[in-house]
Amino acid sequence: MSEALRPRPPVNRDNAFFFDELNAGRISVQCCDSCAELRHPPVPMCPACHSLAWSARTMSGAGELISFVVMHHPVRPPFQDGYIVALVELAEGPRLVMNLEEIEEDHIEIGMKIHVAVRAVDAELVLPVAVPAQ
Template identity: 45%
Template sequence: MSTRLAPTISRDTEFYWNGLREHKLLIQRCSGCGKLRHPPRPMCPQCRSLSWEAIESSGEGTVYSYVMPHQPRFPFFDYPYIVVLVELSEGVRVLSNLRDIDPDDVTVGMPVEVFYETFEGASGDLVLHQFRPKGLQ
């Protein structure tokens, strides 16, 4: 288990981090217009409603974009590592890491699925979503 920087958790994002601890990838759905949104925020950018509910994502999606950072090197990452923008099947995009694949084999549009990993955080254990090519277990 490697150490990671702890996220800043607010009233608006607490549901999201609690969901990850339960191995659920939660996204917001506006109660006013039904639009899905991520990252979490208090107001719907579409209709400006403050009412929303959390729905569980299937955790399946495709690689929308990716990058492999090289500098600065952080001690809590194994290099090379892949930062990926995943377009979930629900239509919203999430930023994460892509694991269990050679960096040369990553392609835009490839199907991926979520899994959860526990890291040591500054304030205890931290559960984060990670992605891997679909079909790996």
């Protein structure tokens, strides 16, 4: 029997760059070519000025923990009981949802400094992962 893989994210022409950048080891978000607004998740139009022109902007990986949940139920492979889902605000402003790893639940604090790493979760999927900043 084959090992269960994480569900694949739906990739479309708006967000394909995000996953291409992750595959290249970078965390990037959309930056409006007209007003420089940074945005995530990817959408076709700038919510600030309605421009359709944008470019990918690489983020530093520095961030702050805004919120988190510890998932206990239901447990379904490949996820394991007690994994942590975090809302991280990048130093540049955009917020991303990702797993939080390398920390025990009792040590998590809202506002703690986060480093966003880029990790292969299996042979075909690379995702951002939050870890405590050193």
